[in-house]
Amino acid sequence: MELSRVWLMPQGFPFEDAAPMGGVALSTAVQALRHRLGLPFVFEPISSPKPFLVWGGSSGVGMFAIKLATLSGYKVVTVASKRNWDLVKSLGASAVFDYNDHEVIAHIQNWVREEGNGPLTQCLDTISEHGSVEKCVAALGEGGTLITLLPPPEDINANGVKISYTLLTTASHRRNVDDFERMAKWNREILPKYLDSGKLYKSLVPLKLYTGGLEDLPEALDYVRQGKTSGQKLVVLLK
Ligand SMILES: NC(=O)c1ccc[n+]([C@@H]2O[C@H](COP(=O)([O-])OP(=O)(O)OC[C@H]3O[C@@H](n4cnc5c(N)ncnc54)[C@H](OP(=O)(O)O)[C@@H]3O)[C@@H](O)[C@H]2O)c1
Structure with a gap:
């Protein structure tokens, strides 16, 4: 049987560090960022940085998303509780704000303006509930693309933002042949290169x-x- 989510561990890579990379979180971040939003591979990062919002940077998916987006050359802004700010910064986030702060959207938009790398047009909402989708739409402001991991609320006012819900199971069971093939390629060819180059390392999360x-x-x-x-x-x- 052909599998899309099997990959070869480098020699000496501890099983406990490989487990989170073989699980759902990294694969979901890959599907959202690369297969849905088209972020480039690490070996071809974008030439000039652009802002990228990861809502929920301290979640399982969020931690990997920060790392991958940063490796692709993006400047990541994220939200997390204060206890996790050092962690998300260690993964590469350029800025982090508290999602419980009433001014969180203004903080994100000010940061984008001050950085001067162009408008925020791409966002991954790794939480996708408790009002996070609405907040991501507000942060994007003038359109752009938002990927959610749960179906977005039906009555949401998207305000010109393209909202797209992604589900990892489409890549694990040939329900979507393109998703299956792209995930198989990631695990067979690209993930081993990331690991060999030391860009995804043990003790990452x-x-x-x-x-x-x-x-x-x-x-x-x-x-x-x-x-x-x-x-x-x-x-x-x-x-
Ligand atoms: N579509 C798919 O294929 C797919 C795949 C994987 C997961 N999921 C779904 O994605 C969601 C996340 O899964 P996960 O395993 O990555 O989560 P997780 O690690 O269990 O998430 C916990 C984290 O969520 C953060 N958080 C909670 N509420 C938040 C909010 N309102 N705003 C921002 N951050 C918030 C917390 O941050 P602090 O501790 O810093 O406060 C905590 O670190 C789940 O609903 C899961 O079912 C979907």
Whole structure:
């Protein structure tokens, strides 16, 4: 059977660091940024920087999205709780604001203006609920493209912004042949190059490790269900 989401780990790459890269988060960031928005590969970054908004930079998908967009030559602005500001900056974000700040949209737009790299036209909303889609539309302001990871609210006023919902399963089960082929190419050819070049490295994202094998799985799932994940990926090591 041909698989789209299998890749070869470099020698010496620890399993616990490979697990988050083989999981859903990195693949979803790749699908959204490269296969939907057309961001270039790392080996051909854009010649002059452009702003890019990652809403939810400390989420699993958000952390990888910051790294990939930065490697593609974009200046990333993101939102996260203050406790995660150092983390998102270490991944490459140029600016970070608190999503609970009532002035967050004004802060983002001021930053875009002051940077002088042109208008903000591209955004990935890694949260896609609790009002985040509306905020991303407001941040884009004068049009552009917004990728969501959950279906956007039906009654949203898009204000000229093109909103596009992406779902990783279209790439894992040949439901969409183009998505399947592009994800297979990423995992077969491009991801190994990123790893060999050291641009995606071990310890890229903070891990919360469970070392008790499958017996730890219910505890890890409860942690996720309770919404406790913040700036980390959970890895359950099999014994
Ligand atoms: N479409 C797809 O194929 C696909 C694939 C993967 C995931 N998803 C969906 O994408 C969403 C994110 O998944 P994930 O695993 O990446 O999430 P996660 O790691 O569990 O997200 C937790 C993070 O979300 C941040 N957050 C919570 N509410 C926020 C808000 N209103 N604005 C900004 N940040 C906020 C928190 O930031 P702080 O701790 O800094 O406050 C926390 O770090 C989920 O709904 C998931 O179902 C969809």
